[in-house]
Amino acid sequence: MYTQVSLGGMFPSGRVNMEVRVRYAPSPTGLQHIGGIRTALFNYFFARSFGGKFVLRVEDTDRTRYSDEALDDLYGTLDWLGIRWDEGPVVGGPYGPYIQSERYEIYRKYAQQLIDKGMAYYCFCSSERLDDLRREQEDSHSSQQGYDRHCRNLSKEEIQAYLDKGIKPVVRLKVPEEGSTTFHDVLMGDITRENKDISPDPILLKSDGFPTYHLANVIDDHLMHITHILRAQEWIPSGPLHVILYNAFGWEPPVYCHLPMVMGNDGHKLSKRHGSTSVRDFRDKGYLPEAIINYVTLVGWSLDGEKQFFSKYELEKVFSIEKINKAPGVFDYKKLDWFNGQYIREKDDKELAGLLIPYLDRENLLDGMSEDEKLNRVIAIVPLVKDRLKVLSDVCDIARFIFKDPGTPEAKMLCAKGHTPQQELKALEMAYPIIKAGLLEGKADAAIEEELCELAPKLGIKVNGVFMPIRASVTGSQVSPPLFDSIRALGYDDAFKRMERGLEVLGSTSAC
């Protein structure tokens, strides 16, 4: 036995030198899902790591669920993530069109080919009959599931009779009733299924003339010279079916690699009820593409279990299919938050300011400022917020007090934990002149801070009790960025006015 680099199972017919061509083929029926985008990423990285081609194909053969918005979202999302496709809609390519609805005639032609070969047939069953059949099977717990092959052996005359009646047929695949079908999966190994357990004669061409996924995907993958199919594990059950189709056409199937699914914390397929699932949602909340890419590729894949930060560029080099995990993975929102925070902290102030402005704008906090003013003001506050952001939109809550008067605070708000309004009134009365004078004289923060701290023992309260009434007066909140920085960001005049207002509130309060 010789040892050899075993890329064997990874290439069709063991051809190791061929160009890798993969595709991401979503259907534009909704916003791009985190799970879908992970499939796109895996395909993209796999292609890049082999210097191959990443093809985008739009599977819009279900015209009832199609939406323009979904298509825009697909392009917008990939663009935002920085995932460019080598061939596909917009950019074109040698095997187009890349939008399935524009390939209508192609599918009809190949379906006819199968009919001519006797490997597919017309079916005239009404959807009512099919519904009844399904219901019957369910009620009787029949082991026989699916279509009963009613039209499988219609004579020429019978077919013509139906056609004459104007009934629009569907085309069904003749799945062999005997034997078994095996396909190879890079991760899973060989997967075999008895032919009798394969969906009995699935529809290839719908009555509207459009193909179903099964037909379209096989034809397109072949015509587009796709070498590897990386798709979600939910497709495993139809793997043998697709192989039967390839065989029926006399084509060689590509190499399969079924990706583990992305689940919610309850172990079910990630869906809306678990939280945000569309990339657009994450983008709106202020997640960075770097964080999404990094985290999402880490569910179901890891390099060595140690390294956890990966740029897109690195992944294009280092991604490998054999390191994909077989087991489904739970999408951890908290961990995404952590990654996002890490990437936010890596930004320089100017870039981060540019990212933050749209969020501040969205809440009208920058009204009346020119673009230059906005940039300068926001750059100035970035140091205060940077460490406190999990998502970009957090900036609004953290920095709102700088741009908008929080209004007269409640007395309770002004009191540190365990301190009475009387104590806090005294504290603020004494602290205010110190801080005002200190700031105006340009004293060092540390010096002012020391003076304020010395107040605490004199008043018999905690240091926190000295700072809280100031903080809460100025920011309208018990949590804020560091006090002196906050005051400077706001401006002395406003800050002093708010402290005076705090004094009034405490002065007119007896208890809280």
Added chain:
RNA sequence: GGUCCCGUCGUCUAGGGGUUAGGACAGGAGAUUCUCAGUCUCUAAACAGCGGUUCGAUUCCGCUCGGGACUACCA
């Protein structure tokens, strides 16, 4: 119901016939500190179970159990 896939800390994972089973997030404790973050240190936490094979299994095999997917004129 049938078919298929999966099974290491709560979560993402590394590892693999003999290891103190490693890392990260989340959790807990502490340090820093004007609050909140951030940062640093420490800590708790796993091989689903049962049978084999073997000198030795978490690792290989089988079964059980658990979880999931599919079972559309949707993809």
